[in-house]
Each structure stands twice: as C-alpha cells, then as structure tokens.
Amino acid sequence: xxxxxxNISYNDPEIRRKIEAAVGKPFSLQKRWKLGGIGSPKLFMxxxxxxxxxxxxxxxxxxxxNIELRPQGIIVRxxxxxxxxxxxxxxxxxxxxxxxxxxxxLYMDHYFIxxxxxxxxxxxxxxxxxxxxIANTPSSFExx
Numbered sequence: 664x665x666x667x668x669x670n671i672s673y674n675d676p677e678i679r680r681k682i683e684a685a686v687g688k689p690f691s692l693q694k695r696w697k698l699g700g701i702g703s704p705k706l707f708m709x710x711x712x713x714x715x716x717x718x719x720x721x722x723x724x725x726x727x728x729n730i731e732l733r734p735q736g737i738i739v740r741x742x743x744x745x746x747x748x749x750x751x752x753x754x755x756x757x758x759x760x761x762x763x764x765x766x767x768x769l770y771m772d773h774y775f776i777x778x779x780x781x782x783x784x785x786x787x788x789x790x791x792x793x794x795x796x797i798a799n800t801p802s803s804f805e806x807x
Contacts, residue, residue: 667751668714668774671740685751686736698795703730703788706778708741709766715750715776718743728776730788732795739769739776750774754796759789 667685669678695701708726711719719726721743728741736753750771758770761780767789768777780786 667771669749669751670746671749672746682738682749682751685753686738687734689733698732698791701732704782704784705729706785709777709779711776712774714774718748728778730792732792735799737792750776754800757796759793
C-alpha cells in the first residue's frame with residue numbers, strides 16, 4: 664500500500680489511482696444523497712502524529728481538517744502552507760475512539776489525528792463513519 668499521507672493538491676493520476684485502490688472511487692451523487700452527505704463539518708485538530716504535526720507547524724493557521732467518506736474508507740484532508748494533504752485510511756485499518764466528551768481520535772498504523780467534537784453535527788458524522796466502517800469491513804479473512 665505504501666505511504667498513505669499524500670499531497671493531493673494537484674490532479675495527479677498516479678495519486679488518484681493510489682487513493683481509489685485504497686478507499687474506492689468517490690460516491691455518486693445519488694449515493695451521497697442517500698447517505699445524507701459524505702463530508703464532515705470543519706474539524707479542529709487538537710493533536711496529531713509526528714508526520715502530520717511536521718506539516719502543520721509549517722504555517723500559523725488554525726489546524727483544521729475535514730473527512731470525506733469513500734466506499735472502502737475515509738480521507739482526512741488538511742492544508743499546510745498552500746498545499747492540501749490527505750491521510751487515506753481504509754476501513755479495515757481505521758480505529759476510532761471517543762475520548763473526552765468533546766474529542767474523537769482517528770488511528771491508522773502509526774498515524775493519528777484527534778479532533779474537537781464541539782458541535783452537534785460532529786457526533787452525528789462520526790456515528791455515520793462508524794456505521795459505514797461496520798457495513799464495509801469484511802467480518803473475516805475469507806471475505807477479503
């Protein structure tokens with residue numbers, strides 16, 4: 664699979680292929696309606712793993728991200744300087760923890776991002792992510 668923290672600022676066919684292989688193509692408009700939208704509200708990052716932190720400290724903007732649902736996983740997007748980065752997480756590698764009442768943690772391998780859940784819509788969005796993970800993760804190795 665290789666590195667899944669990618670610079671997605673440019674329309675690079677190789678990067679798009681890598682993302683689609685990991686988490687699937689973007690949902691159709693019809694499926695987006697059915698899911699009630701696939702993007703998260705704006706999320707404020709409270710902490711993150713060193714690779715992501717090293718990108719975030721390059722500028723002095725608020726550390727924010729958003730999440731896009733894909734058929735087999737999620738993409739956590741954030742900006743640093745003028746570039747957009749995506750952490751591509753297949754559902755089978757995604758771990759979600761609800762920490763303090765106002766915080767969610769997303770883990771994949773050695774990457775993690777913690778976000779503030781200070782608005783009602785954020786809790787609903789993470790429930791949708793958890794439901795999609797359950798529905799789209801094989802229950803056993805035979806299903807892979």
